[in-house]
Amino acid sequence: MRDTAPAMNDQNSTSSESTWRCTVCGFLHRGERPPRGCPRCGSPTPEFLPAGERTWLTYDGEPFDVLLVNGSTHRAHNTSYMVDIAERELESRGVSYRRFNLSEYTIDHCWCCYSVKAEYCTYPCRNSQDDMPAFHQMLATAKAVIVASPINWNNMSARLKDFLDRTTCMQNLFHLDRPGLTDGKVIGILISGHEDGAIKTALDISLVFEQMGYILAPFGIAFRTHGSQYNSGTDAEFFRNDEMIKNDVRGVVSNVVELMLLDLESRLKGRLVPVSE
Ligand SMILES: Cc1cc2nc3c(=O)[nH]c(=O)nc-3n(C[C@H](O)[C@H](O)[C@H](O)COP(=O)(O)O)c2cc1C
Numbered sequence: 001m002r003d004t005a006p007a008m009n010d011q012n013s014t015s016s017e018s019t020w021r022c023t024v025c026g027f028l029h030r031g032e033r034p035p036r037g038c039p040r041c042g043s044p045t046p047e048f049l050p051a052g053e054r055t056w057l058t059y060d061g062e063p064f065d066v067l068l069v070n071g072s073t074h075r076a077h078n079t080s081y082m083v084d085i086a087e088r089e090l091e092s093r094g095v096s097y098r099r100f101n102l103s104e105y106t107i108d109h110c111w112c113c114y115s116v117k118a119e120y121c122t123y124p125c126r127n128s129q130d131d132m133p134a135f136h137q138m139l140a141t142a143k144a145v146i147v148a149s150p151i152n153w154n155n156m157s158a159r160l161k162d163f164l165d166r167t168t169c170m171q172n173l174f175h176l177d178r179p180g181l182t183d184g185k186v187i188g189i190l191i192s193g194h195e196d197g198a199i200k201t202a203l204d205i206s207l208v209f210e211q212m213g214y215i216l217a218p219f220g221i222a223f224r225t226h227g228s229q230y231n232s233g234t235d236a237e238f239f240r241n242d243e244m245i246k247n248d249v250r251g252v253v254s255n256v257v258e259l260m261l262l263d264l265e266s267r268l269k270g271r272l273v274p275v276s277e
Contacts, residue, residue, distance in 0.1 A: 021051035023075050023103045046076035049104065057105060057131035059138050065260060066090055066097035067142035071149040071160030072192075075101035078239050079150045079192040082222070082249050086146055086190065089253040098138065102159045105131040110165035114172055121172040123181075132166045139170065144186035144260045145214070146253065147205060151225070154197030156205055164208045171212045174274035183213025183272050184265035188256035190249055191223035192239070194232050198223035211276055215264060217255040222248035 020034040021027070025041035034048030068086060072079035083099065090097045108130045114121035124133055139145065149156040156164075173180050187209040191198040202221040210216070224245045226235045239245055 019051040020048040023047050023049055023101075024073055043074065044076070047074060047103075049075075056129070057134040059134040059141070061137075061141075063141055064096040064098055064138075065143050066095055066256070067138050067145045068097050068099040069145065069147045069160075069163070070099070070101040070103075071147060071157045071163065072101070073103050073150075073157060073159060075103045078235055079148045079190070081236075081239050082190045082192055082224075082245060083146075083148045085246055085249040086148070086253050089250045090257075093254070093257055095257055098142075100135070102157075102163060105135075107132050107135075107159070107162050107166060109162055110168055112165075112168075114168050118172060118175045121169050123169045123173055123178070125166065125169045127166075132163075135163070136167070136170060139167065140181040142185070143263075143265060144188065144217075144256050145209070146188040146190065146256055147209075148190035148192070149201060149205060151191060151193030151197045151201045154200050156201050160205070164205070167208065167212060171208075171276070174213075174276060180213050180272075180274060183274070184268040185214050186217055186220075186256050186259045186264075187214040188217045188220045188252045189222075190252060191221070193223070193225040194230075194235055195225055195228035198225055213272060213274065215259065217252065217259045219255050220252055222252045224248070 017030050017032055020029045020031065022038040022041060022043055024043045024047050025038060027038050027040040028051055029035045029048065034045050037044055038047060068083060070080050070083045074080060080101065087099055108127055111127055113126055125136060147160065149160045152158065170181055187206065189202045189205050191202050202223060206216050224239065224242065226238045
């Protein structure tokens with residue numbers, strides 16, 4: 001988690017208090033509990049997490065089926081709600097998964113070594129000083145990815161864009177005539193927004209995965225927007241009372257799982273011709 005220049009209300013602290021960090025803006029709060037909303041960025045209380053020291057994310061090597069990624073700036077808001085539904089569906093189907101909210105992790109911009117020379121973009125990635133190497137390993141392990149993004153200016157979130165830019169070293173394996181690590185895996189996409197741009201956002205995301213050899217599940221995109229005529233502050237309540245979101249997210253999860261169970265990844269191993277732009 002990035003340490004932004006913190007503001008801290010540390011007067012009158014007692015030993016039972018601990019430090020809480022807003023995962024959105026980095027505001028630090030000392031107290032027994034996180035504050036009622038972030039005084040700096042206005043995010044709701046669930047965006048706060050204990051502010052302990054953390055080391056880079058590591059992957060323990062245990063196989064699992066689905067990597068579930070919440071690409072929102074908010075770990076617990078509208079996009080997260082869709083991911084919560086997906087999580088419950090995976091649980092009910094007995095599918096092993098791991099969920100990550102990108103706002104809780106440090107993922108640097110891509111250094112774009114590829115732009116200098118294709119051979120410079122190596123796997124593992126040259127940047128091992130953040131959480132991305134563990135995500136690379138999990139992408140190579142999981143049979144499917146379900147990724148969720150808010151719409152930001154008719155596109156994916158900047159956090160998710162950084163995450164996807166950092167998969168260039170996996171996509172570049174094909175350019176370097178090395179065996180791919182992701183071909184034949186399955187992708188499903190969840191999009192939350194306020195007014196418009198969901199399909200474009202979903203297709204932008206799907207194109208990146210397509211270039212890594214992923215297969216978009218049939219009916220593999222779920223999206224929901226509320227409407228520009230409403231204040232965005234009413235979106236959360238709308239989302240949580242909307243049956244369509246629940247049904248569509250469950251549907252995407254189910255379709256991802258059904259395709260995953262066909263194990264096309266094994267059946268296509270060595271049979272695909274990598275074609276890229
Ligand atoms: C920078 C920014 C740009 C946005 N652009 C769009 C947009 O183009 N289309 C849209 O429907 N919603 C847009 N929104 C609204 C978000 O998609 C919406 O609030 C979403 O619920 C945010 O997800 P979260 O609650 O997980 O943060 C934008 C929000 C922000 C902050």
